[in-house]
Amino acid sequence: MYQYDQYDQAMVDARVAEFRDQCRRRLEGHLTEDQFKPLRLMNGLYLQLHAYMLRVAVPYGTLNSRQMHMLADIADKYDRGYGHFTTRQNIQYNWIKLEDAADILADLSKVEMHAIQTSGNCIRNISSDHFSGAAADEVIDPRPYAELMRQWSSFHPEFSYLPRKFKFCVIASEKDRAAMRLHDIGIRILKNEKGEVGARFHVGGGMGRTPMISPVIRDFVPVDQLITYAEACLRVYNRYGRRDNKYKARIKILVHELGKEEYTRQVEEEFQHLLDQGVEPPYAELERIKAYFADPAFEEGLSDDLDLSDPDFALWVKTNTNPHKQAGYVSAVISLKPVGGIPGDATAEQMHLIADLAKDYSFDELRVMHTQNIGLPHVKKADLYAIWQKLDAAGLGTANLDQIGDMIACPGLDYCSLANARSIPVAQKISQRFDKNGKSAALGELKLKISGCINACGHHHAGHIGILGVDRKGKENYQLSFGGSEGEDTSLAKITGPGFDEDGVVDAVDKATDVYLRERQDGERFLDTYRRIGMAPFKEALYD
Amino acid sequence: MTETAPENHVQFRFRDDAQVSDPAVTVDAFLGQTNAAAVRIEPGDDARQLLPHLDRIALVEVNFPAFTDGRGYSAARLLREEGYQGELRAVGDVLIDQLSHMKRCGFDAFAPDAPLNEEDAQAAFNRWPEVYQSAADDRQPIWALRHKG
Structure with missing residues (x-):
């Protein structure tokens, strides 16, 4: 790294x-x-x-x-x-x-970390695929490009007082594990027919009160023009993004109001101008950064066989691992979503344990995941059992990745001054309900996301099931929605109808999953069934 | 009706030539007459409108009605990119913690609404040992230092 x-x-x-x-x-x-x-x-x-x-x-x-x-x-x-x-x-x-x-x-x-630009109307921390450098399906490791952009965006003299916050996401596989198209700028690193590396720019996505999926504005920016193109995108936004209304100030509104074509035209014009300004770091700088992301010293010729005779371990392996590009290795996910816990929270003791596991079993590397879990990116399959035993003993062995218990929730009214409703108790009740009724495994992949206000930090727009807490006449009320996705099939969820109280929304989620289990066809996820049969059968179960 | 802006006291200036004392006129007024040498850009103005006239401008004031409105940074930088050599003065809600970014974007004179603490301002101008980006000043970005020679 x-x-x-x-x-x-x-x-x-x-x-x-x-x-x-x-x-x-x-x-x-x-x-x-x-x-x-x-x-x-x-x-x-x-x-x-x-x-x-x-x-x-x-x-x-x-x-x-x-x-x-x-x-x-x-x-x-x-x-x-x-x-x-x-x-x-x-x-x-x-x-x-x-x-x-x-x-x-x-x-x-002291440990090469910081809190620079993690808030404010500036370019925020750059996010990426949490399995970068490990995933079997990636074209190239996207992190060197993200690091190049981290340096470019840190203390940027022109772009520190933007109309509103600005979030980049850089990925490099077709599969989207980072909600790339729901960022202000989503970049997919890819190769063209000639095998040259470049960047596809998606501009104007976001969640919040006006969720939008970003359109592609340039299919292929050569990699030695990446910074210049980003600079052009930002300059057009800094000059013309709305500043009269905080809620219309994100770049998605500018792209939407100008139209994708006109925004793109202005960016291309600025880009042509900036190409002569010498803002692009030399290719040697990218090469320098890339060297830090070279593969760790993987052992060659390891077996992919695994002893799965312990059923609890077998379940965890099946649920919480992701295929690795190197034979005999896997990426393992430590769930921070124990039954009834606070999604994404970890104690100091747990963090120390996770750090030790990384040191002993994953080439000293960890990943903080978009899903609010922690990844061990490079684990030998032969070590998985030892790792799982340690995790299990520390209450970190929950096998629920991408299942209903692996929900995303914002801090909500328990902490946040913007929230209208609490998110954490709803998350806890849903987690406990589905633990009790034993449906989680049968439901398979089901991404549930909870936000405590319209700012959508809990990504409810992108949930297969989304829950939005609102304040209705002084009482917390929860709107339910279905059909969102943050993956490569990005879509925005639709509201089911009138909202529910705290217990009511837990019951409603339960009922909705019954509709899915009744209606699903072979291999369909909740999201697929919803897309095929539409809202009507769900509405019937929820409101009649 | 006045088309000239109120005069601000220039507290910091990084130029050797004599300070321009012509009153700055609005962009609209400037484009409508041929003899003005000083112009004031408001956040909503398009600095590129001045490009055909750069050779006759001695002073561009860029107004920051609120320090949180960052449009003036782009205006300044693109004027410098287009070859403007005259004085580029930041006026208005200009504060200590924005000075270094402003200087990097090409400002070489600062006329804050309220005078700034001298010591704090000097510390701010000298805050960054190096810089990550190429901008409108003459500082070498870190990537250039890394790959020198």
């Missing part, structure tokens, strides 16, 4: 010093809260309902054991002994004191 050189380290250290100075000026009264807010946000510091929340970046979801140990130590030292992994491959601490924030950033910088 990538390692800082003296330049990267100096930049992160300078940022810590800058933030420390900003905090001082705030405390001395030289900065008003309005002046300070965008600065602290660009360092990942939010003011939530009960305390400050710090969001730490895990660029493209990759980290090593030393970094994970540090995340655990921070949880112990500055928070309440746990952290929350997010859908954009970051980690959040919910109980931070303002006076500790600069010290935390300084601790992070």
Whole structure:
């Protein structure tokens, strides 16, 4: 994985010093809260309902054991002994004191980590496929391109006060494990007929109150023009994105209002201009970065055979592993969704254990996953049983990847100052209900996503089943929707009808899965059945 | 009716030539007359409208009515990319923590609404030991330093 050189380290250290100075000026009264807010946000510091929340970046979801140990130590030292992994491959601490924030950033910088641009109206942490560099189906490892873009987007002088936040996602396989088309810019690295590497640009996707799936604006940007093209996309947005209304300020609205063709025309014009400006790093820089992402020293000629005589282990292997490009290896997923737990939360002890497993069994590498789980990317199949036993003993052996229990949920009204309703209790009740009724395995892949407000941090628009918490006359009410997907078959979910109360929505999900089990044809997922039979049979079961 | 902007005090200037004291006119006014040498760009203006006239402009003021509105950064940088050599002055809600980015985008004069603390401002101008991107200043990006020679 990538390692800082003296330049990267100096930049992160300078940022810590800058933030420390900003905090001082705030405390001395030289900065008003309005002046300070965008600065602290660009360092990942939010003011939530009960305390400050710090969001730490895990660029493209990759980290090593030393970094994970540090995340655990921070949880112990500055928070309440746990952290929350997010859908954009970051980690959040919910109980931070303002006076500790600069010290935390300084601790992070010791292990080549930071909270730079994890919030604010700037280019956010760049996300990627959580199985990058491991997945059997990838064209190329997308992370070097993401790292190139991380450096380009860090402290960008022109794009630090954009109309609104800006999220990139970079993947390199046909299968989309990162909700790429629901980002402001989704980039798919691919090869053309000649075998040359390039980038397909999708611009103007997003969730929030106006969900949109991004259109392709350029099929193939040569890889040695990647940064220049991104710069052109951003400049058009910075100049013409709406600033009169916060809710219409994302790039998706600009692309929608201008039309894809006109936005593309303006980008291409700016791109032609920028090609002469020398903004593109040399190819040698990409090569330099790529060297850090070379394959670890895989053993050759390993067997793919596995002793599956322990049924619990067999179930975990079947559910929680992903095919690896190297024979005898696999990517294993540690579920952070135990029955009745808080999706994405991990304690400091769990983080330490996970770090040790990475060190012992996965070439010292971990992945924070879009699904709020943790991946061990490069595991020998022969080691799986030992790993599973350790996980199981620590309560981390839940076998539910991509099943209903593996739901995404935002922090909701338990933490978030924007939320209208709680997400966590609903997630817990659904998890417990389906554990009790034993339907999870029979239901197979069923992605359920819960947001506690219209900002859609829980990705409810992209859930096979989506739940949106709203405030109805002072009471929490939950709208149910079906048919969303964040995968390569991206689609937006449709609302079933009137909302439910907390227990009502749990019952409604239960009923909907009965409709699926009754109607499904061979091999269909919930999503496929819904797409084939439509909303009517579900509505009938829910409302009659 | 006045077509000239209120005058701001220039607190920081990184040029050797004499400061331009002509009052800056709006872009519309500038395009409608031939003798103005100073123009003020508001966030909604298209800086490219000035391109045919760059050789007769000695001062471009870019107004930041609110520091959170970042359009002025693009306006400045593209003027420099198109070869504008005159004074480029940031005016309005110009604060300590935006100075270094503004300078990187090509601003070489700063006239904040409220005077800034000298020491804090100097620290801000000197904040970044290196830079990651090529922009409108003459700093070598880190990628260039890495692959020098």
